[in-house]
Amino acid sequence: MQWWTDIRRKVLVEGVSKRQVKAEYRIHTKTLEKILAHPKPPGYRMNKPRPKPMIGPFLGRIDEILQQDRELPKKQRHTAKRIFDRLKEEGYTGGYTQVKDAVRNARVRLKDVYIPLAHRPGEAQMDFGYALAKINGQLRKVAFFVMSLPYSDAVYVQAYEKICTEVFWDGHVRAFAFFSSVPCRISYDNERVMVAKVMKRHQRKLTDGFLQLQSHYLFKEHFCNVARGNEKGVVESMVRCTRSNFMVPVPEVRSFDELNRMLEERCREELGRKLRGKDGTKGQLLADERGRFIDLPVVPFESCRVRTCTASSLSLVRFDGNDYSVPVRCAA
Template sequence: MERWCKIRQRVLREGESIRQIRRETGLHFQTVKKILTHSSPPAFRCPERPKPKTGPYLERIKGILDADKDLPRKQRHTAKRIFEVIREEGYAGGYTQVKEAVRELKRISQEVFVPLVHRPGEAQADFGQALVKMDGVLRKVMFFAMALPYSDAMFIAAYPRECTETFQDGHVRAFDFFKGVPRRISYDNARTCVSQIIGSRTRRLTDGFLQLQSHYLFEEHFCRVRRANEKGVVEGVVKYARLNYFVPVPAVKDFEELNAHLEQRCREDLGRKLRGKGATKGRLLEEDRAAFLSAPAAAFDACRGASTTVDKLSLVRFDCNDYSVPVRFAHHTVVAKGYVDLVRICRKDRVIAEHDRLWDKEAIAFEPVHYLELLERKPGALDHARPLCDWPLPECFALLRSRLEQEGRAQGTREFIRVLRLLERHAVDKVARAIGKALRLRRCNRDVVAQYLYPDEPFSPPTFRLDGREHLQGVCVGAVDLASYQGLLGGRS
C-alpha cells in the first residue's frame, strides 16, 4: 500500500511521467494505469470458471436436494447416488465435480434464523445424556437441564432415565435452585409431556405434565416438530454441561453424590459473565426472580401413580419390576407410586409397603417381613421361601431356631416363626438383644422374647406413708412378742 501511495503522489501531484515510473519500478503499463485509476488496490476477483460438464446439471442436482428435505435423513441422496442418477441421464464428467457441486449447493442453501429476544422470567428445559462411572461401573445417565435465557443461569440434575417422575423431580429441584417458578417454559415434544401432536402448535398433554402445571401454574410453550432451535439456549446448555461437567467422566458412588457435584458446579457458574451481558449470571438472575411466579406453599408430590392388583405371590408390578406387600393384602387393589428413589404402595390412603426404586427390568424387591404371617400357617416353607433367602439376620436367630427345634421339633419351627413376627413391630437389633437375653437365661419361646422387648424399669418397693392420713398418726403399734407365736406352734405339735 505504501508503494501504491507513492506512485500516485509522484504522477498525479508532482507530474512525473508514467514512463519514468515504469523505468524505475519495472511495472507494466497496465499496472501503473490501474494504480492511477484506483486510490487503493482493488479486491481480487476470481473470474467465474465455466463448468462445461456439471453446468447443465446444476438445476437437476438442486432439485434432488430440495426434494430430499421432506425425506428422513437416512434416506436422502448422497453425492455418489446423485452422480449415478445424472450419469444415467447423460452426464459425462467425473464424481469429484459432482461432489463439489453438492457441497456448495448445500452450503448456500442452509437455513437462516432470526435472532430472538429473551425476557426475564422465561425458561427452557430439556434432557441430555452422558457417561458416568458409578460405583466402579461405567453407565449412561440422563441429565435434566433448565436454563433461563435472560440471565443464562442453568440447573443440571442426573437421573437413571427420562420418565414422568424424573421430569417432575427435575422441575421441583430447578425451582428450588432458582428460588421461584418461571412464568413461561419452552419444551420439545417429548413423550413425558406430550401424548399427541395436533397440528403445528396444538398439543395433547400427558396427565403427569398437567399435574405439574396445575400445581405451579406456569405457561407452556412447545417447539414445532424438528425445530429445536426454538429453544436453542437450553440446547447449548446441554452441550456445555456435557463437555464441562462430564469431562473427564465423573467417578461417583451414587446419584446423590453426582447431583451434589452438579449443583455445586451450577452455583459456581453463577459468577461467570458472558459476552454481551452487562453483569454476571448471578446479578441477572435477580432480575429473573423479580419476574418469577411465587412458589406454592405446599410441596409437589413428584411421582407417577398406577392402580394395580396384588397377585397371589403378594407382589405388585410397577414399571416392569415387582415389589412385595404384606400377604394380607394379596388380591386387593392398590396404588403404586413411583418416585425417583423409592416406590410406595398404598391401600385406601394408607402406605402398606415402601421399597427402594428398581431401575432395572424384571427385578423383584422382597421384604421378608411381609411373608411371616403366611409362613406361620405354612411353616414347612420356611427353608425354601425365596423372600427369606440371604436375609441378613444376626447369629442369635439361628441359635434360637436350633434350640427351639431341639425342644419342640415341628412346633419349634412354628414358635421360631412367631419370634420372627416380632420384627413386624420392632427393629432387628432390638429383637436380637431380647433373643440374646432369653438364650442366656435358657427361656426360649416367643412370649419370653416379647417380654424382654419392653424397657426395663428400676424396681422400688412400695413404702407406706402417713401423709394425708392424719387419723392414723395417733395409732401406736406395739412390739410383737414372738414367744406367744412359739407357744402356738408348740401347742399345735
C-alpha cells in the first residue's frame, strides 16, 4: 500500500513524469493508470467464473440431491462424502475437495432466507407443547395448549394429560372465553387432531372434530406448510417461553385444576406488561384488536364426545378402551 501511495504522490502532486515512474518501479502502463485512478488497490475481479471441467457437469446433480434432502430428517441427509461417493458411481472422476467445496457453496446458495412477519390485529396462532409438572406428588409429563395473539402478544395457556380432540376443543373454548371473543383467523400446524390427511397442492382433509369447532365459532383456518413451523413463529416462541417462564421451577400442585388456575393467573399478569416497540400494555392492545374479532356464540361449545353405549351383564360400558360402571338397572 505504501508504494501505491508513493506513486500517486509523485505523479499527481510532485509532477514526476509517468515514464520515469514506470522505469523506477518497473510497472506496466496499464498498472500505472490503475494506480492513478484508484486511491487504494481495487482488488482483483474475475470477468467470468473459472472453468470447472471436472465438477462442472455435476453441479446440477449436487443441487438436485440437496433439494431432495430438504424433505428428509436432518440425520438422514447427505454428507459431502456421501455425495462424492454417489457422483463417482455416476461417472465423476475428480477429487473429493472439489465436491466438498461445491456442496458447501450449494448449501449457502440454497439456504432459506426469512423476512419478519407483519401481524394484523384479530389473528391468532395455536400450538401444543410439553413440560414436566409434579401433580399430587407424582412427576408427570403434561401437554399444554397455547394460543397466542401476535398483534397484542396476549397468550392463553392450559395444561392437560394428553393431546386429543377433547383437549383441542377445551383449549379453544377456554381461550376464547379468556379473550372475550374469537379471533377471525387462526394458524395451525398439521396435528392429527386437526388434519386427517395432507393432500396435494397444499390441500388438507380436516377432521370432523376440527370442523365441528370451526362451524360453531366461524373462524377462518390457516395451516402452515409441512415442517415450516417458522410460519407461526410467534406461538412457537411462546411455547418455549411458557415452558421456561411458567413451568420453571417445576410446578408442584395437587391437581390439573390447580395447575390451570395458576397458568391462567400468569396469563392475566402478562396482560399488564408493556410490549416493546408498541404503545400501551398487552391488555390495552388486546382491547384495541377486539374490534376485529368475532363475537362469542350465545350457546357455548360442549368440549366432550357423546357416544351411545350398551352396558354388559356386569353393569360395565366400554369407552375409549376403558370400562366404566353404570347402575345395575342399565345392565343388558
